[in-house]
Amino acid sequence: MKVTVVGAGAVGASCAEYIAIKDFAAEVVLVDIKEGFAEGKAMDLMQCASLNGFDTKITGATNNYAATAGSDVAVITSGIPRKPGMTREELIGINAGIVKTVSSSILEHSPNAIIIVVSNPMDTMTYLVHKSTNIPKNRIIGMGGALDSARFKYRLSEALGCPASDVDGMVIGGHSDTGMVPLIEKATRNSVNVSEFLDAARMDEIVQATKVGGATLTGLLGTSAWYAPGAAVSEIVKAIALDSQKMIPCSALLDGEYNLSGLCIGVPCIIGKNGIERIVEVSLSDAEKAHMQSSAEGVSKTNALLN
Secondary structure, eight states: OEEEEEOOSHHHHHHHHHHHHHTOOSEEEEEESSTTHHHHHHHHHHTTHHHHTOOOEEEEEESOGGGGTTOSEEEEOOSOOOOTTOOGGGGHHHHHHHHHHHHHHHHHHOTTOEEEEOSSSHHHHHHHHHHHOOSOGGGEEEOHHHHHHHHHHHHHHHHHTSOGGGEEOOEEEOSSTTTEEEOGGGOEETTEEGGGTSOHHHHHHHHHHHHTHHHHHHHHHSSOOOHHHHHHHHHHHHHHHTTOOEEEEEEEEEESGGGOEEEEEEEEEEEETTEEEEEOOOOOOHHHHHHHHHHHHHHHHHHHTTO
């Protein structure tokens, strides 16, 4: 498998690193507009190969999409990151133009590529790729739900005082501080509902901490996080490479699922060699349905800014 990662900044480099370390891809190509930047990141990562035991070849290219030809998967991380106090929605003006140009350049050289969108506002940027390209909807995936769910599991394990491997939970809805819908009622520790261990107040704290997980890190770091986003992307790419049929929450274009249509929003997806193999509709409580509807309205308002 050949994977292209556009944007060699912290998030893009983390994507390349985790994909390489998991050792399922033959080649990763990093692309950036800054002269020599992607080449330098690629060289640095390749000097880790003997230390971390991977055989994936990593190369870099400065704004040269010919180097990406024949990619099976392309990851778009390019765009400006959040700064403290910024919402993801405030990035739309600059990032929309970047994402549209990048997706077109990718498909010119890799017409069969599956595109994974990371750039913010992620749901709207995923929708933009749908609107500006003619590729099937199963080949366009927004990363947000995979990251949000990982942050949810972190908060659950923190509250339960247990390893993250003990917990299971999922976040659907929009990838924004107000749009996330952490399914706390369905979260479990080794198949036991977390309500058996935590009271309602603590569960609500977990939900709220999950929703502002990105903003919390932006405040601490002074920019967007990169380790967990890179790991989330690598999990999606791995599911495609291995055709694992793994269920991962992703931003997908809906056509009636969850009574929503014409927008991209986080829902449980089965991920395999064709990208989104199918969307899974889980039963939601009345409160979860209301939150999902509110989240969809917020995403639609952001989408309208594209005009």
